[in-house]
Amino acid sequence: MQYGFFIDAKYCVGCKTCQIACKDRSDLAVGQLFRKVNNYEDGGWVKRGEAWISNVTSYWLSISCNHCANPACVKACPTGAMYKRTEDGLVLHNAADCVGCQSCVWACPYDAPQYNPEVGKVHKCDGCIDRVQAGLRPVCVDACPYQLIDFGDIAELRAKHEGTAHVKGLADPNRTTPSLLVNPPTGAISSPIGGNRK
Amino acid sequence: MKLPEVSRRSFLKWSAVVGAGAAIGGASMAKGGLKVLEGTAEAAGTPVPDKVVWQQCTVNCGGYSCALKLHVKDDVIIRVDTDQEDRPGFPAMRACQRGRATRQFVYSPDRLKQPMKRVGKRGEGKFEPITWDEAYTLIAENLDRIIKTYGNHAVYNHYASGTDGTTRTSIPRLLNMLGGYLNYYGTYSSACYSWAAPYTYGGTPYNSSDDLVNSRLIVLFANNAGETQPGGGNEFYWQMQAKKAGAKIIVVDPRLSDTAKAIADEWIPIRPTTDNALMDALAYVMITENLHDQAFLDKYCIGFDDEHLPPSAPPKSSYKSYVLGEADGVPKTPEWAEAITGVPRETIVRLAREIALTKPCALIQNLGWQRHAYGEQPVRGLPVLAAMTGNIGVKGGGTGLRDGRKNAPSPSIPAGTNPVKASIPVFMWTEAIVRGTELTAKDGLRGVDRLESNIKFIWNYGGNTLINQHSDTRDTHRILQDESLCEFIVVHDVMMTPSARYADVLLPDATSYERLHLGRGSTNVMGDRYYLGVPAITPLFDVKTNYEVCAGVAEKLGIGDKFTEGKTWEDWCREAIAAVVAKNPGFPTWEQLLKDPIVRGTEVEPIIGLASFVADPEKNPLSTPSGKIEIYSEQLAELAAQRGNADELPPIPKYIPSWEGPQDPLREKYPIQLVGHHVKRRVHSTHDNNPWLEEVEPQMITLNELDAAERGIKDGDMVRVWNDRGEIHVRCRVSKAIMPGVADLPQGAWYTPNGSGVDVRGCINTVTKYHPTPGAKGNPQHTNLVQVAKL
Numbered sequence: 001m002q003y004g005f006f007i008d009a010k011y012c013v014g015c016k017t018c019q020i021a022c023k024d025r026s027d028l029a030v031g032q033l034f035r036k037v038n039n040y041e042d043g044g045w046v047k048r049g050e051a052w053i054s055n056v057t058s059y060w061l062s063i064s065c066n067h068c069a070n071p072a073c074v075k076a077c078p079t080g081a082m083y084k085r086t087e088d089g090l091v092l093h094n095a096a097d098c099v100g101c102q103s104c105v106w107a108c109p110y111d112a113p114q115y116n117p118e119v120g121k122v123h124k125c126d127g128c129i130d131r132v133q134a135g136l137r138p139v140c141v142d143a144c145p146y147q148l149i150d151f152g153d154i155a156e157l158r159a160k161h162e163g164t165a166h167v168k169g170l171a172d173p174n175r176t177t178p179s180l181l182v183n184p185p186t187g188a189i190s191s192p193i194g195g196n197r198k
Numbered sequence: 199m200k201l202p203e204v205s206r207r208s209f210l211k212w213s214a215v216v217g218a219g220a221a222i223g224g225a226s227m228a229k230g231g232l233k234v235l236e237g238t239a240e241a242a243g244t245p246v247p248d249k250v251v252w253q254q255c256t257v258n259c260g261g262y263s264c265a266l267k268l269h270v271k272d273d274v275i276i277r278v279d280t281d282q283e284d285r286p287g288f289p290a291m292r293a294c295q296r297g298r299a300t301r302q303f304v305y306s307p308d309r310l311k312q313p314m315k316r317v318g319k320r321g322e323g324k325f326e327p328i329t330w331d332e333a334y335t336l337i338a339e340n341l342d343r344i345i346k347t348y349g350n351h352a353v354y355n356h357y358a359s360g361t362d363g364t365t366r367t368s369i370p371r372l373l374n375m376l377g378g379y380l381n382y383y384g385t386y387s388s389a390c391y392s393w394a395a396p397y398t399y400g401g402t403p404y405n406s407s408d409d410l411v412n413s414r415l416i417v418l419f420a421n422n423a424g425e426t427q428p429g430g431g432n433e434f435y436w437q438m439q440a441k442k443a444g445a446k447i448i449v450v451d452p453r454l455s456d457t458a459k460a461i462a463d464e465w466i467p468i469r470p471t472t473d474n475a476l477m478d479a480l481a482y483v484m485i486t487e488n489l490h491d492q493a494f495l496d497k498y499c500i501g502f503d504d505e506h507l508p509p510s511a512p513p514k515s516s517y518k519s520y521v522l523g524e525a526d527g528v529p530k531t532p533e534w535a536e537a538i539t540g541v542p543r544e545t546i547v548r549l550a551r552e553i554a555l556t557k558p559c560a561l562i563q564n565l566g567w568q569r570h571a572y573g574e575q576p577v578r579g580l581p582v583l584a585a586m587t588g589n590i591g592v593k594g595g596g597t598g599l600r601d602g603r604k605n606a607p608s609p610s611i612p613a614g615t616n617p618v619k620a621s622i623p624v625f626m627w628t629e630a631i632v633r634g635t636e637l638t639a640k641d642g643l644r645g646v647d648r649l650e651s652n653i654k655f656i657w658n659y660g661g662n663t664l665i666n667q668h669s670d671t672r673d674t675h676r677i678l679q680d681e682s683l684c685e686f687i688v689v690h691d692v693m694m695t696p697s698a699r700y701a702d703v704l705l706p707d708a709t710s711y712e713r714l715h716l717g718r719g720s721t722n723v724m725g726d727r728y729y730l731g732v733p734a735i736t737p738l739f740d741v742k743t744n745y746e747v748c749a750g751v752a753e754k755l756g757i758g759d760k761f762t763e764g765k766t767w768e769d770w771c772r773e774a775i776a777a778v779v780a781k782n783p784g785f786p787t788w789e790q791l792l793k794d795p796i797v798r799g800t801e802v803e804p805i806i807g808l809a810s811f812v813a814d815p816e817k818n819p820l821s822t823p824s825g826k827i828e829i830y831s832e833q834l835a836e837l838a839a840q841r842g843n844a845d846e847l848p849p850i851p852k853y854i855p856s857w858e859g860p861q862d863p864l865r866e867k868y869p870i871q872l873v874g875h876h877v878k879r880r881v882h883s884t885h886d887n888n889p890w891l892e893e894v895e896p897q898m899i900t901l902n903e904l905d906a907a908e909r910g911i912k913d914g915d916m917v918r919v920w921n922d923r924g925e926i927h928v929r930c931r932v933s934k935a936i937m938p939g940v941a942d943l944p945q946g947a948w949y950t951p952n953g954s955g956v957d958v959r960g961c962i963n964t965v966t967k968y969h970p971t972p973g974a975k976g977n978p979q980h981t982n983l984v985q986v987a988k989l
Binding site for chain 1: 279294299424442456536541889891894895933935
């Protein structure tokens with residue numbers, strides 16, 4: 001079994017309630033984001049006389065750790081502190097073994113591992129395993145005012161929702177095989193990395 | 199500012215439990231990070247709370263009522279959770295990012311901690327601690343002196359929306375017992391809207407938001423519910439449902455708002471202050487292509503064409519005559535509108551046909567566009583298009599005003615009656631300080647011919663309008679600083695806001711999470727209403743609630759017993775709920791509310807505004823003078839004649855070129871139109887000091903990439919923004935998502951002048967003009983010409 005996230009980005013208003021709820025649950029200081037919501041912009045403007053003609057598109061993407069099938073962070077970690085749990089595929093981190101080298105931070109194409117300068121170690125999204133084990137949903141799933149995030153067995157999520165991980169503004173999924181399904185905003189499906197992420 | 203040491207409770211205790219809470223600044227951050235690390239993932243656990251307390255987010259987003267489920271351990275809030283009960287038609291009231299960041303608000307280092315009195319010059323921000331007894335005495339003495347010297351017109355209970363609910367009633371209750379106070383009408387949010395719409399409709403009728411799912415086309419004007427009220431159950435939720443149900447959504451806005459990003463099929467950027475020109479051209483296309491619903495206009499409206507004008511109206515004064523240019527020789531063609539609005543003519547033609555031919559179509563406005571120099575005009579302009587397309591009184595259509603909600607009963611404590619009948623437009627309080635006795639009906643003064651006194655006493659509770667949210671900070675500062683003008687200012691608030699710096703007596707308030715709180719029922723969430731919040735934690739510091747403060751002042755004035763009637767705050771709240779129950783059978787009792795404080799809605803059918811009028815206009819006339827929809831308003835014509843400003847206050851809605859609009863010659867010097875939208879990370883100025891929300895969206899000015907390139911500005915650069923009124927230094931976000939020639943500096947940032955008087959935080963009112971609108975005398979906050987340069 002492999003846990004993963006579904007994001008209905010088509011309707012995401014970018015409120016970042018998921019981001020704040022995650023910070024609240026994990027007591028994260030400013031600068032530490034297990035889940036973050038990035039804006040993507042594309043298109044441009046042309047003036048014709050006094051009129052402005054544009055083809056601007058923009059949307060939000062809420063992304064945390066995607067608990068990848070081939071996690072780059074685990075491969076990069078020299079001490080084994082970053083590991084993938086066999087029973088549910090969650091990518092977890094053992095602080096006791098972390099030397100704070102940040103190899104995982106540089107390796108991850110989704111900015112999931114967060115280096116905490118206060119303690120010189122890394123920490124990251126753990127899929128709210130304490131909540132999940134208690135029969136609850138991850139806090140970001142509960143928090144979304146419009147219920148646009150889902151969590152569970154990625155195979156079940158793929159059966160339940162339309163989606164892709166090939167989304168403009170996200171890394172090429174072939175690199176790490178993320179356990180991620182995104183219902184893309186119109187015009188968002190495309191080649192990896194383009195436009196401006198903000 | 200000198201703040202006293204806090205002794206009542208230990209900072210260390212909070213920081214240990216609160217973690218990232220900024221109670222002792224940076225030092226607590228490490229603990230926040232460490233706790234997660236120490237747990238490691240597999241052993242991680244959320245601390246087990248001692249208790250879970252339901253409370254309500256009380257900031258004034260217009261949604262008002264999201265449920266907060268506070269997890270409390272050792273008398274400290276350790277987590278914020280929310281409602282999860284979804285029912286068909288009634289989504290759970292899930293808190294938004296602001297409510298979720300509540301811990302950073304409650305445990306903010308900016309909290310006021312004990313009563314203080316001013317020791318420096320007013321506005322300098324120098325205070326020294328006093329006792330509550332001294333505070334009550336100072337307020338009572340000054341209130342008594344000012345009423346005896348100047349009369350009750352001199353006492354002003356200031357507009358504020360930083361906290362709401364029943365607590366607000368305490369000040370009117372006290373002041374009414376002392377002979378009353380000068381009132382205000384309108385709000386900073388909606389002055390032009392609530393003033394102008396009744397001239398068309400006799401009121402503000404609407405279809406409720408849940409009716410949007412019945413629309414095939416929705417056109418949103420100045421409507422950004424996804425950012426202003428992102429909490430569950432509000433307008434954006436229904437816009438999303440409508441989109442899912444297959445409606446096409448078009449957003450007209452100078453910004454590609456987050457709402458537009460999420461749900462718009464098309465975004466039509468437009469220059470601020472020019473929406474009426476767009477609407478006039480849409481009407482032109484409909485009229486010349488004969489796409490309008492003449493039968494509806496003939497039956498239900500006054501003044502669309504010359505055949506349906508009231509007898510007093512001059513010839514060629516109808517809306518149709520204006521649009522066709524029969525009086526002024528200027529037909530309001532798409533070409534004409536393109537030059538003004540920046541919207542391409544072919545877009546206007548296509549939009550007009552789409553609106554006219556798609557049934558039902560909901561044309562929906564919100565409040566952004568009525569906060570400009572001629573904010574009365576768009577409010578009345580969109581209903582004309584709704585009438586021209588026959589969408590009024592039908593499912594999936596609407597009145598062209600705002601969509602709305604279903605009402606719920608509202609508890610209150612008795613405030614008595616104000617013996618003073620005088621009221622001023624809300625925006626004009628600074629003018630009433632300087633020349634109150636000179637104000638007349640022409641200035642919008644109501645209830646009396648003249649005021650007996652200028653404002654001499656201000657009670658500012660839970661508000662930041664004293665400087666931050668009022669136009670022209672430099673001039674407001676000048677007026678407030680002069681102690682010979684307004685002689686005494688009480689500020690009672692949770693935070694050390696910019697407005698608090700102007701207090702003579704500065705009092706610390708409890709947050710709503712530290713006191714018994716009754717929700718307000720006037721703007722409910724689709725029938726759901728959250729009513730009762732019990733205190734989650736012991737109040738921090740030496741704070742007192744507004745009821746306690748008013749009771750303390752009443753005691754000093756010798757009317758303590760009369761004010762309290764021997765009752766505690768809880769007694770009043772119980773009585774208020776009992777009164778609601780008496781009027782609304784089935785409403786939960788106090789005891790039931792203690793068990794489940796959320797009152798769930800039952801009203802499933804949407805409200806269809808003016809349905810009965812449209813069904814039978816003879817039997818169900820509107821409360822306008824004609825009983826019909828007044829596209830031409832005789833009342834407005836008369837008022838404009840009295841005020842002598844017919845050019846600015848026409849009887850039909852019109853495009854009026856705005857001062858500091860795109861057609862003002864001043865644009866040569868200050869080429870950028872600056873707007874200040876309501877940003878998602880704050881509610882007005884509340885939460886501006888919240889570090890988690892600053893991370894969500896740092897205060898920046900947004901500039902189009904073309905304007906930025908012209909100025910050599912790169913994304914993230916510091917820039918200066920200025921005009922003749924002031925200067926701001928702020929970081930710049932370079933973006934495609936705003937129209938060229940327009941910049942956006944979100945309103946509400948805390949005014950932070952440096953030694954040279956330059957605002958270094960990004961308070962838009964540093965550059966906005968004090969210039970009341972011609973009708974409502976409302977605030978024109980989105981009307982600013984500025985220049986921007988790299989710093």
